[in-house]
Amino acid sequence: MDTARGLAWKEHPAAVFPSPADHTAPRDLTAGLTSLQPECGAGELPGELPGELVKRRLRLALTACADALFFCKLLLYTREPERAGWIRGTAPRSPPSRADTGLRVGIVGAGRLGRQLARCLIETSGLRAEEIRISTRRPETLGDFRERGVICSYDNVALASWAHVLFLCCLPCQLPGVCAEIEDHVGQACVVYSLVSAVPLSRLRRLLGPVSLVRPEYRSAGATRGRTRDCTTAALRDPDLLKSTNPRDSRASRFPETSLYAALNTCRERGLCHRRSLRVLNALLQGAETWGEAPRGSRLRTEDLVSAECAASLSEGSLFPWFDLSAVQSKETPLSRHVAQSPRLQETLALLYFAVLGIHTMDVEESDNPRYPDDGTWRSLITRVTRTMERGGV
Structure with a gap:
């Protein structure tokens, strides 16, 4: 038994040696393996990561969240310009609630990046809490978002049918299943914005077909300038950190266009x-x-x-x-x-x-x-x- 299978056996033996009855229906082989769940590592940074690797990863996370925030603000601006109070980083006090305006944003996956993105959108985008929804296999772990008014569930199809912008923040191994679920339910007005690593745009097109897709590509990230911290609202307002997200420096794709x-x-x-x-x-x-x-x-x-x-x-x-x-x-x-x-x-x-x-x-x-x-x-x-x-x- 190799090392990976040996670790899986210790954590959940049935994942390695399923019983004969288990062959009657497909199973999620990652069920019960906590180290393979998307929520794993949503807390503190692992202490064993080298300092430069942490900085590079944080820069990529910050750039991804900053790009997503820019994209959503720009579309919100074109849909409802009277809510342009977000331009100064503050949401309006009592915005009107109208079903035909605003921007509906969905997030599939609530691991580290999905949670960071949700916090950034809630705190700095000017979107109302009811305009943001999250779909994850474990919605019960998102109590802090529910308390703020964000709808959290496990229904990718309903989320794809509802959203104007749908962020994919799941694991690469989960992406084919997610795409198979939602491909017939994404409307023409919906933009599917992928933050799934190691899955290029061409692969996404084969999985999802003729939908509006955005998949930013980033060059190899250098060390983050300024203070090293998690991708929070404070980080997105730090000029030193934002300097590293300049779209003229770090994009391999045509993101502004x-x-x-x-x-x-x-x-x-x-x-x-x-x-x-x-x-x-x-x-x-x-x-x-x-x-x-x-x-x-x-x-x-x-x-x-x-x-x-x-x-x-x-x-x-x-x-x-x-x-x-x-x-x-x-x-x-x-x-x-x-x-x-x-x-x-x-x-x-x-x-x-x-x-x-x-x-x-x-x-x-x-x-x-x-x-x-x-x-x-x-x-x-x-x-x-x-x-x-x-x-x-x-």
């Missing part, structure tokens, strides 16, 4: 014509330039987002086409070409990333204390985008 195309899909879902959708994106870019005190001028045109033939075919009230987010990440697009040729736009996208996370870029370079913009700056941006969404004006 993918996020903008996802925002355009949200605008299409809301019925905004291509001109109004374009104004929404340009308002965001202008706000980021104001935020970073950078020269203005990064305005997108229709030709920067779609091919010349498609742009020529769009009439005054036409909608943008529905963008395949998998193709956006794996193939060259008009926007990726435009970004590659425009250093100013590259800088503006980085400013937009930090602005949405609520950290001033000057603080990332110079200070330990984040500086937020004055109320007038954000009131102006909120008013401009709200008018764009409602009446089509800038």
Whole structure:
């Protein structure tokens, strides 16, 4: 008996030598093996990990949570701009409850990363607790989230049918089963955002079929700058740590471009014509330039987002086409070409990333204390985008 089977035998003998009756139905061979459960290690960091390995892992976790937070805030912004109070890192006091607006976020898996992501969304995204749901095999372990109003259950199908953004935070060995459950229940408006390690985008497409997929890829992470800590709200407001999440430094995939195309899909879902959708994106870019005190001028045109033939075919009230987010990440697009040729736009996208996370870029370079913009700056941006969404004006 090899070492792995020997350890499994000590912990749960039936997992290695099932009885003959067990062959009548498939079994979960990890049942009872606590070291193989997704919740294992959700507490403190293991002390035996070398310091540099801990730092690298924390940087990846922080970057993944920061990206997910940026993505959700951006989609919330395009769906319900009047709730733009999250831009400053604070949720509105008494937001209206409307079924047709807001952003519904589901998380499959509640291991270390799933829990970290849920905490970040609850505390810093501006989402209401009822707009976040978690599906895990052991929902009884999530009492702290239930106390805060988050619905926790074990129903992946219901979660996929409900969510606008569905985060996959399960183990790689569990992914085929999860995808088989949800593939027929994911709506067109739902974005499946995978944080499962070692499973590339091509494999996800084969498992889930033609759904909107986002799977960020990260280059080998260096040591985390600043203080080493867990991925909490405090970490996401630490300028030194956020410096390491700069999308221009650590992304192998086209994450900023993918996020903008996802925002355009949200605008299409809301019925905004291509001109109004374009104004929404340009308002965001202008706000980021104001935020970073950078020269203005990064305005997108229709030709920067779609091919010349498609742009020529769009009439005054036409909608943008529905963008395949998998193709956006794996193939060259008009926007990726435009970004590659425009250093100013590259800088503006980085400013937009930090602005949405609520950290001033000057603080990332110079200070330990984040500086937020004055109320007038954000009131102006909120008013401009709200008018764009409602009446089509800038």
